[in-house]
Amino acid sequence: MSSSIDILVVGSVAFDSVETPFGKVEDVLGGSAIYFSVAASFFSKVGIVAVVGEDFPSLYLEFLKEKNIDIGGLKKVKGSTFRWKGKYGFDLNEALTLDTRLNVFQDFRPEIPERYRDAEYVFLANIDPELQLRVLDQVENPKLVALDTMNFWIEGKPDKLKEAVARVDIFVINEAEAREFMQEPNLVKAAKKILSLGPKTLIVKRGEYGALMFHGDSVFSAPAYPLEFIYDPTGAGDSFAGGFMGYLANTRNAEDGVIRQAMIFGSVMASFNVEDFSLNRMKYLTYPEIERRFREFKKLCTFEDIT
Amino acid sequence: MSSSIDILVVGSVAFDSVETPFGKVEDVLGGSAIYFSVAASFFSKVGIVAVVGEDFPSLYLEFLKEKNIDIGGLKKVKGSTFRWKGKYGFDLNEALTLDTRLNVFQDFRPEIPERYRDAEYVFLANIDPELQLRVLDQVENPKLVALDTMNFWIEGKPDKLKEAVARVDIFVINEAEAREFMQEPNLVKAAKKILSLGPKTLIVKRGEYGALMFHGDSVFSAPAYPLEFIYDPTGAGDSFAGGFMGYLANTRNAEDGVIRQAMIFGSVMASFNVEDFSLNRMKYLTYPEIERRFREFKKLCTFEDIT
Numbered sequence: 001m002s003s004s005i006d007i008l009v010v011g012s013v014a015f016d017s018v019e020t021p022f023g024k025v026e027d028v029l030g031g032s033a034i035y036f037s038v039a040a041s042f043f044s045k046v047g048i049v050a051v052v053g054e055d056f057p058s059l060y061l062e063f064l065k066e067k068n069i070d071i072g073g074l075k076k077v078k079g080s081t082f083r084w085k086g087k088y089g090f091d092l093n094e095a096l097t098l099d100t101r102l103n104v105f106q107d108f109r110p111e112i113p114e115r116y117r118d119a120e121y122v123f124l125a126n127i128d129p130e131l132q133l134r135v136l137d138q139v140e141n142p143k144l145v146a147l148d149t150m151n152f153w154i155e156g157k158p159d160k161l162k163e164a165v166a167r168v169d170i171f172v173i174n175e176a177e178a179r180e181f182m183q184e185p186n187l188v189k190a191a192k193k194i195l196s197l198g199p200k201t202l203i204v205k206r207g208e209y210g211a212l213m214f215h216g217d218s219v220f221s222a223p224a225y226p227l228e229f230i231y232d233p234t235g236a237g238d239s240f241a242g243g244f245m246g247y248l249a250n251t252r253n254a255e256d257g258v259i260r261q262a263m264i265f266g267s268v269m270a271s272f273n274v275e276d277f278s279l280n281r282m283k284y285l286t287y288p289e290i291e292r293r294f295r296e297f298k299k300l301c302t303f304e305d306i307t
Numbered sequence: 308m309s310s311s312i313d314i315l316v317v318g319s320v321a322f323d324s325v326e327t328p329f330g331k332v333e334d335v336l337g338g339s340a341i342y343f344s345v346a347a348s349f350f351s352k353v354g355i356v357a358v359v360g361e362d363f364p365s366l367y368l369e370f371l372k373e374k375n376i377d378i379g380g381l382k383k384v385k386g387s388t389f390r391w392k393g394k395y396g397f398d399l400n401e402a403l404t405l406d407t408r409l410n411v412f413q414d415f416r417p418e419i420p421e422r423y424r425d426a427e428y429v430f431l432a433n434i435d436p437e438l439q440l441r442v443l444d445q446v447e448n449p450k451l452v453a454l455d456t457m458n459f460w461i462e463g464k465p466d467k468l469k470e471a472v473a474r475v476d477i478f479v480i481n482e483a484e485a486r487e488f489m490q491e492p493n494l495v496k497a498a499k500k501i502l503s504l505g506p507k508t509l510i511v512k513r514g515e516y517g518a519l520m521f522h523g524d525s526v527f528s529a530p531a532y533p534l535e536f537i538y539d540p541t542g543a544g545d546s547f548a549g550g551f552m553g554y555l556a557n558t559r560n561a562e563d564g565v566i567r568q569a570m571i572f573g574s575v576m577a578s579f580n581v582e583d584f585s586l587n588r589m590k591y592l593t594y595p596e597i598e599r600r601f602r603e604f605k606k607l608c609t610f611e612d613i614t
Contacts, residue, residue, distance in 0.1 A: 021492070090492040091492070185328070185397040185398070186535060186536075186537070187533060188533050188534060188535040189535055191533075192535075206516065209513065209516040209517075210516075210528075210530075212533060218606075219533055219606075219607055220607065220608075220609075220610070221517075221530035221533070221607050221608055222610075223517075223528035223530065226494060226495045226498075226519060226526055226528070227493075227495060228493060228495040228496055228499075229493075230493070257610070257611055260609070260610040260611075261610050261611060261613070263610070264610055291613060294612075294613055295612065295613070298610070298612050299525075299526075300526055300527065300528050301527075301528055301608045301610075302527075302567070303527070303529075303564070303567040303568050303570070303571055303605070303608075304564055304567075304568060305601075305602065305605050306568070306598060306601055306602070
């Protein structure tokens with residue numbers, strides 16, 4: 001029996017308040033599960049498992065439905081939706097968190113609806129590794145599982161995180177966090193140590209410098225697209241993961257060549273996402289625009305071999 | 308009449324004392340003109356214009372001659388050779404300068420020997436822009452001139468630097484310095500402003516993240532090679548420039564496709580250079596190794612276009 005969705009994502013839904021040198025927004029739609037699923041929706045059918053509060057407007061639910069995202073696993077509970085407030089300086093590389101209110105996210109215990117359990121692709125967005133393990137216990141023999149995390153869990157629950165990482169196919173992490181996790185300043189050595197934990201593939205996100213993939217003996221460097229207008233980097237990493245997983249689920253293939261293309265589709269989605277606040281750019285993004293930017297990435301990296 | 312050299316480089320020769328987390332060396336051969344010319348020597352015939360003191364050992368001169376570098380313009384004068392002392396932390400991205408003794412470099416006034424003046428390729432390494440202008444006045448109609456600089460001159464002599472940049476074909480600069488020079492935090496905007504000053508091509512060096520080239524409407528991203536063993540980043544930028552210019556001078560062509568390959572050869576030479584202190588790796592480097600790493604760069608960046 002085939003699942004009703006291609007990709008299951010478990011993560012956060014949030015109201016973000018963000019200030020960058022280019023503007024300011026308050027209580028806009030955000031959260032890892034949202035950025036991921038909207039980016040992935042251009043390629044595949046996604047189902048979300050997450051939690052929101054009573055204050056979550058139906059307007060946002062409509063937006064997700066328009067993107068053909070299955071929101072049957074998006075639970076509304078008593079209380080307020082998770083809120084994050086942050087600020088970026090001119091370099092846009094690191095967010096300064098001004099305020100975090102977990103609210104209903106505090107007691108989030110993901111329960112995977114029956115009809116999501118045989119999803120072939122699973123993305124465990126950045127949440128408590130104990131919850132990520134709980135999801136892994138509920139899904140039925142997925143074809144490919146990817147997991148994201150952050151320094152908070154590396155420092156707070158390193159053993160649980162290692163246990164979760166050992167059970168997934170693809171581990172996605174920021175560069176500084178990869179080094180921190182393995183306590184190894186050299187990235188190539190840190191990558192080898194991470195792969196020895198279990199995952200077949202490691203993706204290292206480097207912000208405005210793109211991303212690196214380590215997969216067996218294969219190393220692939222995906223550049224970031226040099227943009228003249230970057231308004232808000234919030235959600236870039238999850239948009240990357242969404243484009244990446246969306247393309248993989250669409251091709252139903254995880255050969256080296258396909259993973260490389262998926263890395264570029266991920267980079268394409270991240271590059272669109274940062275062009276506006278919240279998911280505003282995604283609202284009017286079209287698939288032909290995605291293909292056009294993919295080809296621009298191709299031009300950006302192309303050089304002839306020596307003969 | 309054809310020049311006896313392919314590339315003229317004007318820059319510094321130094322004794323470097325360097326400490327990294329992987330070791331420590333004292334008074335070893337360094338300086339921009341040295342790193343540049345040794346890297347370029349694998350591709351083309353280079354002539355150096357620089358100054359050393361009486362303490363400069365003939366052993367080093369022998370090494371340069373072995374690399375087929377023309378040292379007729381390397382002037383030995385009374386006094387001590389330029390000395391630089393620096394330290395790198397674990398991230399290896401930025402050097403902490405502990406001591407700088409200009410010594411004979413203080414009074415360096417480049418004079419281009421007659422037989423170097425019709426060199427078709429000229430590299431103005433990072434020196435006072437007034438001296439770079441002085442060199443430009445002495446050379447006779449070169450085919451291609453590239454210029455490097457640093458924050459010291461951006462802050463101290465911005466107008467002279469702009470005057471020099473306007474007269475060259477290729478401007479090479481670090482990312483943070485490109486932003487600082489144009490007082491523009493967005494790199495793409497800063498690149499456009501720099502190109503409007505006059506040069507046809509801008510190369511932005513990004514350390515361990517590679518380099519970007521802006522050339523008309525063409526943008527090219529060259530990755531850095533992810534290395535497991537990096538011992539000393541000193542001279543990486545000048546080695547990059549040497550590989551880049553060396554390849555261009557060898558092909559005698561500056562079309563977009565050739566410049567892209569030259570960017571990769573530059574990255575290849577930088578990647579070898581950081582594998583040991585001083586120019587130690589260059590001593591036993593062979594051309595087949597250079598070609599092999601070029602092909603590894605090709606693998607690192609390759610992905611299939613979408614159909």
